[in-house]
Amino acid sequence: MAHVVIVGGGFAGVWSAAGAALARGDAGLRITLIAPNDHLVLRPRLYEPDPEVAKVELRRILGPIGVRHLRATVSTIDTTRHVVVADGQEIHYDRLVLAAGSGLVKPRNLPGAERLFDIDTLDGARRLTGHLRHRNDYSAIVVGAGFTGLEAATELAARGRVLLVDRASTVGAQLGAGPRKEIEAALDHLGIERRLGTTVTEVGDGYAILSDGTTIETDAVIWSVGMRASELTRQISGELDHLGRVPVDRHLRALPGVFAAGDTAAAAFDAGHTVMQACQHATPLGKVAGYNAAAGLLGLPLRDFTPGPYVTCLDLGDAGAIFTRGWDRRVMASGAQGKEVKKRINQYIHPPVDDATKILAAADRVYIALPFFPRDEEQSAA
Numbered sequence: 442m443a444h445v446v447i448v449g450g451g452f453a454g455v456w457s458a459a460g461a462a463l464a465r466g467d468a469g470l471r472i473t474l475i476a477p478n479d480h481l482v483l484r485p486r487l488y489e490p491d492p493e494v495a496k497v498e499l500r501r502i503l504g505p506i507g508v509r510h511l512r513a514t515v516s517t518i519d520t521t522r523h524v525v526v527a528d529g530q531e532i533h534y535d536r537l538v539l540a541a542g543s544g545l546v547k548p549r550n551l552p553g554a555e556r557l558f559d560i561d562t563l564d565g566a567r568r569l570t571g572h573l574r575h576r577n578d579y580s581a582i583v584v585g586a587g588f589t590g591l592e593a594a595t596e597l598a599a600r601g602r603v604l605l606v607d608r609a610s611t612v613g614a615q616l617g618a619g620p621r622k623e624i625e626a627a628l629d630h631l632g633i634e635r636r637l638g639t640t641v642t643e644v645g646d647g648y649a650i651l652s653d654g655t656t657i658e659t660d661a662v663i664w665s666v667g668m669r670a671s672e673l674t675r676q677i678s679g680e681l682d683h684l685g686r687v688p689v690d691r692h693l694r695a696l697p698g699v700f701a702a703g704d705t706a707a708a709a710f711d712a713g714h715t716v717m718q719a720c721q722h723a724t725p726l727g728k729v730a731g732y733n734a735a736a737g738l739l740g741l742p743l744r745d746f747t748p749g750p751y752v753t754c755l756d757l758g759d760a761g762a763i764f765t766r767g768w769d770r771r772v773m774a775s776g777a778q779g780k781e782v783k784k785r786i787n788q789y790i791h792p793p794v795d796d797a798t799k800i801l802a803a804a805d806r807v808y809i810a811l812p813f814f815p816r817d818e819e820q821s822a823a
């Protein structure tokens with residue numbers, strides 16, 4: 442029986458599995474998802490005070506749709522022999538979906554790097570919350586004032602003093618000018634101090650040293666700078682983009698028989714942009730890549746990847762949240778209204794569980810209608 446193998450159990454891997462199961466219908470086709478984790482980790486929720494809310498058991502998604510989960514880590518992809526090596530075991534595939542995601546780029550030569558915290562993984566978020574749980578009025582330094590660093594800093598400010606450090610001369614540099622005024626107002630409101638044009642050069646027991654020479658007492662330094670795709674991408678393509686991602690065509694094919702999805706895939710969004718390393722893209726990429734991997738084997742027409750509107754929703758802790766639309770990130774909702782949108786998104790990203798019909802129906806809806814975004818409600822009311 443032909444075999445679709447998916448590497449990765451994040452948003453892209455899980456939705457690839459569901460997409461492949463949707464295309465399979467009643468046909469004979471084996472689908473295996475290989476990932477070391479028992480849970481889908483909802484990484485966008487890892488900034489929240491309780492990281493345990495950010496996980497869903499894989500067996501409750503894969504079981505009902507007849508996808509096997511192999512708990513293992515893939516070390517080798519041999520695209521000539523159509524084989525992957527997982528924990529030393531060779532597994533043959535007819536179609537492969539690479540969905541091994543991304544990880545935080547840790548600083549290599551920073552003295553005290555082993556003391557850094559992060560909210561990139563479930564274990565990382567557990568370590569941070571465990572460390573700060575019984576400290577009241579702690580002080581924390583967040584390195585990186587991008588999307589993740591801003592969410593971490595504003596959440597941590599609820600119970601402690603926070604210093605936000607970034608090499609750039611503005612906060613949220615990569616988010617552009619659109620939401621900057623709201624972000625700065627939120628940081629002021631929460632009393633978050635900023636040191637821009639600087640970084641952390643050493644972390645010690647209870648202190649950090651900044652590149653301007655200042656030593657600052659701190660209980661925790663949280664590293665939030667830079668994401669890069671899984672190293673497995675190097676085994677697929679010699680032409681990776683600046684985030685280490687594999688170029689793919691409109692069917693999300695990287696090579697004959699090999700697809701890529703999620704944070705490993707540099708898919709075109711439009712003429713001027715590739716997709717973001719974001720779950721809002723990892724989910725539809727997975728649905729299309731998985732569907733196409735199975736459809737190709739079953740003689741069905743392949744689906745094009747045609748993205749929905751680009752939006753962001755940045756949580757700003759007790760200062761609410763900002764919801765933006767478009768690549769210029771026009772602010773559509775902020776404060777309490779933005780927070781409502783964020784809450785709904787954070788619930789929405791939980792896949793359906795225990796119910797094959799619901800899971801497959803969701804896999805077939807590549808893009809969600811987003812009726813909960815305020816402007817959409819206004820428009821549909823008009």
Ligand SMILES: Cc1cc2nc3c(=O)[nH]c(=O)nc-3n(C[C@H](O)[C@H](O)[C@H](O)COP(=O)(O)OP(=O)(O)OC[C@H]3O[C@@H](n4cnc5c(N)ncnc54)[C@H](O)[C@@H]3O)c2cc1C
Nearest residue numbers: 449450451452453484485515542543703704718719720721
């Ligand atoms: C704190 C934080 C906040 C975020 N906020 C948002 C947000 O608000 N909105 C948004 O859209 N996105 C957000 N993101 C980004 C989003 O989480 C990622 O884009 C998304 O998780 C990517 O999904 P993925 O499946 O491609 O990869 P991942 O989630 O990285 O999953 C990769 C999977 O592959 C597995 N894997 C890795 N290597 C191997 C291997 N060698 N063999 C087998 N399995 C392997 C992993 O165990 C994991 O199961 C946020 C991320 C973080 C960290």
